[in-house]
Amino acid sequence: MLRARGHPSAVPGELSLRLPFRAPLCPDNLFGHLAATGVPGVEEWREGAYRRTLRLRHGHGIVTLRPLTGHIGCELILTDLRDLSAAIARCRRLLDLDADPVAVDDLLRRDPALAPLVGKSPGRRVPRTVDASEFAVRAVLGQQVSTAAARTHAGRLVAAHGEPITDPAGGLTHLFPEPAALASLDPARLALPQARRNALITLVTALADGRIDLGPGSDRQRARAQLTALRGLGPWTVETIAMRALGDPDAFVATDLGVRAAARALDLPVTPGALTRHAAAWRPWRSYAVQYLWATGDHAVNRLPPTATT
Incomplete structure (x- = not known):
């Protein structure tokens, strides 16, 4: 309660x-x-x-x-x-x-490679989203670019097409644009590589007209298949959306560079196929295993920011 x-x-x-x-x-x-x-x-x-x-x-x-x-x-x-x-x-x-962090951690610590990571920082959660369509758009914007570049691309989209709001207590300025507002954009006006422009417009059009449902209670496997069928969305993007937008606790981004770097450091298989086979022992909590693997890297996503205003 x-x-x-x-x-x-x-x-x-x-x-x-x-x-x-x-x-x-x-x-x-x-x-x-x-x-x-x-x-x-x-x-x-x-x-x-x-x-x-x-x-x-x-x-x-x-x-x-x-x-x-x-x-x-x-x-x-x-x-x-x-x-x-x-x-x-x-x-x-x-x-x-x-x-249920106890159930998750009890299973993951059975793997000797993950046990020290779980023991050091138990209770890792999967950072998800308040709006599945918003996250899907951001996932496409973040394909093959750095975190900083993805933020820049999304920020430009928000400034140009988001709905302005007033924030009396801070620096928030907009609501993220809805798929319908983005579906009508001219792809040529987006400051993105052409393939990513096309993928973005294809995605938001499918979301706007209801062909793809990413909302709570949606069929995860059906949504996965529909996303996979969209040109320009590869396995990394689809599994990232499954993990953070669809809320699938067993999504697994075997091709992610951070995951593969962690696997290498832990003497786990590195190729996506072999790592996926090894990760079968982490089911049905592979999304949480990803959080522990990511946390081995030195990146801002793995630590609380300073308390000062940013």
């Missing part, structure tokens, strides 16, 4: 809540990933908290999520309180708060 930290404030639509979770929870890669990949204008790390805009049924919202001892501090600003339950559900989904 969620426990309200006091009553709603005097300003209508502003609430402070505690989001509980099953311990343990390692916040480093969870909040580190969200902060390091945050889209300017839509997301920010400010004073020790992750903040972002939310597109909701009755309006928009702004959420501030802060890792605290025993719970996640959650502050919501909503234009319509009828969206409260939906906003809380999205935040829980984003932070993977309904995971």
Whole structure:
């Protein structure tokens, strides 16, 4: 059960809540990933908290999520309180708060290569998303580029086509554009390689017209097959979307460079096929194994950012 930290404030639509979770929870890669990949204008790390805009049924919202001892501090600003339950559900989904870390870690530590990683930082969660379509777009933008470049591409898209909002407590400026708004774009106007432009327009068109459903409760395998059939979306993109947008706990990005680098360092098979065969022992929690593998690298996604405003 969620426990309200006091009553709603005097300003209508502003609430402070505690989001509980099953311990343990390692916040480093969870909040580190969200902060390091945050889209300017839509997301920010400010004073020790992750903040972002939310597109909701009755309006928009702004959420501030802060890792605290025993719970996640959650502050919501909503234009319509009828969206409260939906906003809380999205935040829980984003932070993977309904995971069972004991079951996950008990299985993964059976592999001698993973056991020290689990023992060092138990309770790693999969950083997910508040909007599956948004994440799918961002995954395509992030194909074969650095984290910084992906943020830049997404930030340009938001500034040009996102819906402006006002953030009284920080630097958030926009809602991420919906697929329908992006489907009508002229691909030639996108500052991307032509293949990625085409893939992006193909994806948002399929999302806008309902041919692909990535929402909660959607058929994961069907969505995977539909994404795979789109030209320009390879295995890395499809599995990344499955992991973070579809919420598949068993998605596995065998071709990911960070995963392969970690496998090499741990004396695990390195080729995608051999690594996938080895990873069969990690099922049905391969998405969590990926988090432990990624955490072996020296990258901003693996650590909490400084508490100063960014």
